[in-house]
Amino acid sequence: MGIFLxxxxxxxxxxxxxxxTKGLGRGAAIAIAEAGGNIIAIGRNQLELNxxxxxxKKLRVKYLSFNCDVNNYNRMKLFISSLKKLDILVNNAGTNxxxxxxxVKKSSMETLLNVNTKAxxxxxxxxxxxxxxxxxxxxxxxxxxxxxxxVAGQKRTVYSMTKFGVExxxxxxxxxxxxxxxxxxxxxxxxxxxxxxxxxxxxxxxxKYIKENTPIKKVVSVSDVATxxxxxxxxxxxxxxxxxxxxxxxxxxx
Amino acid sequence: MLKKINLKNKTALVTGAGKGLxxxxxxxxxxxxxxxxxxxxxxxxxxxxxxxIKKTKGSSQSFVCxxxxxxxxxxxLKKISRLDILVNNAGNNxxxxFTKVSQxxxxxxxxLNMKAxxxxxxxxxxxxxxxxxxKKIGGSIIHMSSQLGKVGCExxxxxxxxxxxIEGLARGMxxxxxxxxxxxxxxxxxxVETxxxxxxxxxxxxxxxxxxxxPLGRVAKESDVAxxxxxLAADSSEMITxxxxxxxxxxxxx
Numbered sequence: 054m055g056i057f058l059x060x061x062x063x064x065x066x067x068x069x070x071x072x073x074t075k076g077l078g079r080g081a082a083i084a085i086a087e088a089g090g091n092i093i094a095i096g097r098n099q100l101e102l103n104x105x106x107x108x109x110k111k112l113r114v115k116y117l118s119f120n121c122d123v124n125n126y127n128r129m130k131l132f133i134s135s136l137k138k139l140d141i142l143v144n145n146a147g148t149n150x151x152x153x154x155x156x157v158k159k160s161s162m163e164t165l166l167n168v169n170t171k172a173x174x175x176x177x178x179x180x181x182x183x184x185x186x187x188x189x190x191x192x193x194x195x196x197x198x199x200x201x202x203x204v205a206g207q208k209r210t211v212y213s214m215t216k217f218g219v220e221x222x223x224x225x226x227x228x229x230x231x232x233x234x235x236x237x238x239x240x241x242x243x244x245x246x247x248x249x250x251x252x253x254x255x256x257x258x259x260x261k262y263i264k265e266n267t268p269i270k271k272v273v274s275v276s277d278v279a280t281x282x283x284x285x286x287x288x289x290x291x292x293x294x295x296x297x298x299x300x301x302x303x304x305x306x307x
Numbered sequence: 308m309l310k311k312i313n314l315k316n317k318t319a320l321v322t323g324a325g326k327g328l329x330x331x332x333x334x335x336x337x338x339x340x341x342x343x344x345x346x347x348x349x350x351x352x353x354x355x356x357x358x359x360i361k362k363t364k365g366s367s368q369s370f371v372c373x374x375x376x377x378x379x380x381x382x383x384l385k386k387i388s389r390l391d392i393l394v395n396n397a398g399n400n401x402x403x404x405f406t407k408v409s410q411x412x413x414x415x416x417x418x419l420n421m422k423a424x425x426x427x428x429x430x431x432x433x434x435x436x437x438x439x440x441x442k443k444i445g446g447s448i449i450h451m452s453s454q455l456g457k458v459g460c461e462x463x464x465x466x467x468x469x470x471x472x473i474e475g476l477a478r479g480m481x482x483x484x485x486x487x488x489x490x491x492x493x494x495x496x497x498x499v500e501t502x503x504x505x506x507x508x509x510x511x512x513x514x515x516x517x518x519x520x521x522p523l524g525r526v527a528k529e530s531d532v533a534x535x536x537x538x539l540a541a542d543s544s545e546m547i548t549x550x551x552x553x554x555x556x557x558x559x560x561x
Contacts, residue, residue, distance in 0.1 A: 055338035055363060057331040057533040061312065084309040224560040231522035231557055243546070268485030269548055277546045280310040284538055292497070292531040294523060295560025296553040303485050306478040306549020 059289040063090030067115075067138040068286060070094055071123050071176055072146030074101035076247030077197060077278050081143045083108060084279035085286060090141065091115035095129075097122055123172040133179040140189050141286045142180040144173055145197040147215075148249070151208035162211050169215035174222060177237075181226070185233050192235035193286045196223050200243050200301045207262070216241075220297065227295030236294035238285045243301035245273045268303030310543040312534075314341035317444070318389050319540065321345050322374050322427055323397030325352025327501035328451060328532055330359075332394045335533035336540060337365025344387060346372045346397070374423040384430045389438050392540045393431040395424050396451040398469075400503065402462040413465050420469035424450065425476060432480070436487045446489035447540045450477050454497050454555040474551065481549030490548035492539045497555035499527045522557030 054060050068085045072078035074096035082092050086109045094109075094116070096102050102118040109116040121128050123146045133139075147169045150161040177194060184192040201209045202216030219239060226237040244250055244263055253259050254272075264270060281298045284290055299305055319336045323329035325347030337343045337360045345367055347353050353369040360367040370383045374397045398420045401412045428448060435446040455463050456470030474493060481491040498504050498517055504526070508514040518524065535552045538544055553559055 056334055056359065057530045058312070058335040058338040058537055059530055059534040061309070080308055087309040227557045227560045228522050231524065234523070236523075268482050269488070269490070269546060270485075271546065273546045276308050276310060277544075279308050280543050281547070283309055284543070289534050289538070290531075290554075292523065292525075292527040292554045292556050293535070293552070295557040296555070298547065298552065299550040300544075300546050301550070302546045303481045303549040306481045 061088055061284055061287045061289045063088040063141070063283070063287055065089070066140040067091045067093060068141035068143060069133070069139060069180060070143040070145060072096065074098050074105060076249055077245060077275055078143065078145040079105060080275035080279035081145060081282045084276070084283045085141070085143070086112040086114045088283050088287065089114065090286070091138070092117070093136070094118040095121055095123065095146070123176055124167055126175055129176060130179055133183050136183055139180060139183050139187060140192050142177065142194045143197070143282055143286070144177050144194060146172060147197060149212045151212070153208050154210045157211055165211045165215050169212070170218050173219060177222070177226060181230055181235060184235055190234065191288065191291070192233070194226065194235060194237045195282050195285050196237070196239040198223070198239040198241045198297060200241050200299065200304050202239065202241050203297070203299065203305050223297070224295045231294060236290070238293060238295070239297045240278055240281050240285070241297050241299045241301065242278045243267060243273045243304050245275060245278060247275060266304050267301070268306070271302060273300055273302065312339050312537050312541045312543050314339040314392070314537070314541055317391040318342045318344065319392035319394065320387070320390055320431060321394040321396060323347060324356055325349045327503060328496070328499060328529060329394070329396040330356050331529035331533035332396060332536045333367070334359050334363065335530070335537045336392065336394070337367060338363050339537050339541060341392065341540070343367045345369045346374065346383065348373050374427055375418050377426055380426060380430055384434060387434065390431055390434045391438065391444065391446050393428065393435070393448045394451070394536055394540070395427050395448065397423065397427070398451060400463070400466045402466070402507070404462055405464045408465055416465045416469055420466070421472050424473060428476070428480065432484060432489065435489055442488050445542060445545060446487070448480065448489065448491045449536050449539050450491070450493040452477070452493035452495045452551060454495050454553065454558045456493065456495055457551070457553070457559045478549045485548060490544070492547060492549070493551045494532060494535050494539065495551050495553045495555060496527050496532045497521055497558045499529055499532055501529065520558055521555070522560065525556065527554055527556065
């Protein structure tokens with residue numbers, strides 16, 4: 054800590070990350086551990102939870118994992134309400150099924166609403182209640198949103214509906230949780246190259262669409278997003294709440 | 308994974324650096340390793356800030372300069388060989404009810420908060436574009452905006468007009484400077500413990516009313532804002548451009 058520059062440090066803090074095995078969730082877990090935070094990883098793939106354990110343990114912080122689908126409310130509730138320490142939630146688990154509006158299948162709409170909206174709400178509520186119950190000095194919740202929580206994109210109607218929803222939830226939660234000194238923010242990345250989006254990038258037309266719409270001619274990296282998440286998790290951002298960090302190389306500035 | 312706020316080998320210019328937020332930003336950037344060029348109208352203030360920076364083992368150079376004087380500004384810029392970061396901070400406020408705003412105050416605020424801000428940004432951008440290795444070493448411009456660049460507030464109509472304008476300028480600049488690998492963002496603080504705000508808060512009724520509007524129930528510290536500025540200045544935010552970092556304790560989430 055300098056005179057005016059605060060450290061991005063999470064020493065002694067415990068962070069729960071959903072969708073922690075791959076992509077942004079995994080990046081966030083590693084970045085938080087690098088800042089000194091202990092990790093509670095939620096994911097559905099045991100092999101990947103094990104390999105994440107190895108990576109996190111190298112950083113000399115505590116690691117706990119729970120193999121669970123975030124849609125399973127009862128199991129999530131049992132686990133979260135049993136936690137002895139919790140300061141930070143990275144509410145990351147989410148998915149996308151790009152379809153043109155006229156052809157959106159009922160099943161894809163249901164899946165996206167369940168994962169991106171209902172499970173996001175449920176995990177946030179369970180964690181907020183636990184942080185308050187544990188009487189932590191401060192807390193920070195980061196919802197993983199998207200530029201499609203701010204603007205629309207082709208074949209992204211349902212995704213936009215869910216992510217605009219997350220933006221609304223973030224602001225509402227921020228107001229309700231401020232008196233407990235729990236801050237709530239979101240990060241809104243442009244399309245990041247992750248295992249899930251790899252198939253989109255394989256399409257040349259899609260690549261061109263991304264490039265043409267991103268004034269800074271680079272693809273957002275997992276590390277770009279993980280760094281912003283860690284900044285929001287730490288007390289370096291102790292007056293930032295109810296807000297979004299947009300990591301989009303200028304996409305939404307146009 | 309985690310990108311540190313590191314400004315080694317970068318040169319930053321901060322306007323209005325004698326007091327308040329400008330001073331805090333100058334010191335924070337120096338603490339992150341930048342060489343800092345500080346501008347203010349008051350020589351004695353610059354001397355004090357130079358001393359603080361020296362104490363943190365940082366390096367600084369100062370110029371007495373009124374940013375509303377274009378010729379003086381040009382002279383200062385001529386003496387600078389390289390520039391990587393600009394904190395476009397100099398600004399002021401003279402609250403008055405809309406029907407009572409005097410021409411003199413409207414002119415004064417608009418000349419300082421908009422015209423001078425534009426001129427400083429343009430002159431510095433011209434220098435930043437020419438910097439050697441700019442494609443490799445990114446540039447970053449941070450405009451000091453306000454939560455009142457996002458929402459209205461009583462007695463703040465001219466300031467609202469100025470700061471909403473700065474939000475627009477930042478987005479336009481972001482689009483145009485992206486090809487040069489220069490990012491442009493704003494920081495939007497709520498009321499901060501600065502000499503300017505202390506003056507407003509002598510009115511206890513006003514102070515209490517404003518505090519009620521900040522969900523976190525406290526004003527921001529200078530270090531909260533300076534840390535956000537340092538985060539945007541560094542490569543830790545290398546894909547963030549054309550956006551705003553709200554340091555407002557939830558004010559605009561309502």
